Amino acid sequence: MIGDFWFGVTWLLNQVAKLKPIKRVPELAVLQQQFDLPDGNSNLPGLDVFINTVDPINEPMIYTMNSILSILAADYPVDKHACYLSDDGGSLIHYDGLLETAKFAALWVPFCRKHSIEPRAPESYFAVKTRPYTGSAPEDFASDHRCMSREYDEFKEHLDALFTIIPKRSDAYNDAHAKEGVKATWMADGTEWPGTWIDPSENHKKGQHAGIVRVMLNHPSNQPQLGLPASTDNPLDLSNVDMRLPMLVYIAREKCPSYDHQKKAGAMNVQLRVSALLTNAPFIINFDGDHYVNNSKAFRAGICFMLDRRDGDNTAFVQFPQRFDDVDPTDRYCNHNRVFFDATLLGLNGIQGPSYVGTGCMFRRVALYGVDPPRWRPDDGNIADSSHKFGNSESFVNSIPSAANQERSIMSPPALEDSVMVELTDVMASAYEDGTNWGKEVGWVYNIATEDVVTGFRLHRTGWRSMYCRMEPDAFRGTAPINLTERLYQILRWSGGPLRCSSHTTVHSLLAAGSALCNELLTLT
């Protein structure tokens, strides 16, 4: 009885939410006209891209690295966007994998630019055999394509090889530096890896290791750097192509057994602080490790809504629909969630905006800091006494006013001197959030299975709105659970969350919670 009644109520709420669907289309041509300069530079605001992973086997590393390649190759000013990989496993495989990816990106990204490649995740690009050519050098395309396909195969082999190279390398170093009973994992430069070791030992195991931050690709200069003509060493003619790559950073936050690390929400809050000290872009977009950029213009689309003169200033986040590859044609387990993404979220777009659903969502940085809408003024006095709120990093607190100023171009990151490294380590520490508002009023919300939805509700409750951005071709794509057990477990987790978040809700949010649950139930029936 109670179940039927609740089902009825949520069904009703779900219908109400759909009464006023509003479709918004990003005006990419207008954005380009207003922000891109004739000399090739651009006035677009900075964008920090966060991507998360935990385990290179459960979440195959090749997906994560494809995603990173698609982010590095996105059509956004290269000195205005930076990519932060959070590796919650703290494993050397991911670190070395990222080094390989940075190397491969030096060829892949210029190739994408030269031939206007779509999508810019190589695995998905090479999976499609034929498509119309839209680049500007058709005469070179066939040979460049062949060459990149070979290079990509080699890159994949290099990634696979890491699973054997790292243990072998470590054995060799361990034999040379025998320490009683301890088998360390060694980096290529002959130093011990500070993260987790293959043979777990004190301070080097899952849930207990130091914080690591490494800049893999430095922030590029603001002047284009053209490549070289083809030669024996350079198989591709890149003499008319800008070779610069965006900044790329590896992060493994500190782990201590006495702390609850709050999974993805905790990882993203660390990314939020580390990026504040490095690039401090006013906008942020986040991805799960298995989601990639499918449309290279997607970042511009999100920014277009954020800068919109009518409602942009009040917009805390722009949510893109989740789309999936590899789902069987009949979509047996309802992985596409069509009703939710193409009806409910579109409907909410006509009220206060869609819910935040965890990945493929662009945020205004200051909204995550708990600042109220509409536009917050940098001279606001309440930042002064904020160590209880934001923690005791002075550099972090000082970064807040400039993050509010979206017109400011991205700052050049500080030179990575020892003092900066100390501060970065400090904001990655498990103890940093003790007694602060992180996970409550600041950053992504903690202590709930569906941290994403609740974080969105918290922003809505304080008056911010959100926007829904659907575009063709799909902005982002990911992988979906393809067996029933995994899918049912995911549904259980997702529908449990909305029931437990009443303290974060407004009427609108209740509608969203109800409709989310109802949608999950409808999925099952």
Ligand SMILES: O=c1ccn([C@@H]2O[C@H](COP(=O)(O)OP(=O)(O)O[C@H]3O[C@H](CO)[C@@H](O)[C@H](O)[C@H]3O)[C@@H](O)[C@H]2O)c(=O)[nH]1
């Ligand atoms: O300790 C952790 C655990 C997870 N993750 C990352 O979080 C993401 C999502 O986790 P996953 O287990 O793949 O959950 P899914 O059910 O696939 O994800 C959906 O549901 C989650 C909420 O339940 C949201 O957070 C996700 O964004 C949404 O895509 C992945 O990138 C993980 O690498 C971490 O960074 N640290």
Ligand SMILES: [Mn+2]
């Ligand atoms: Mn996932």
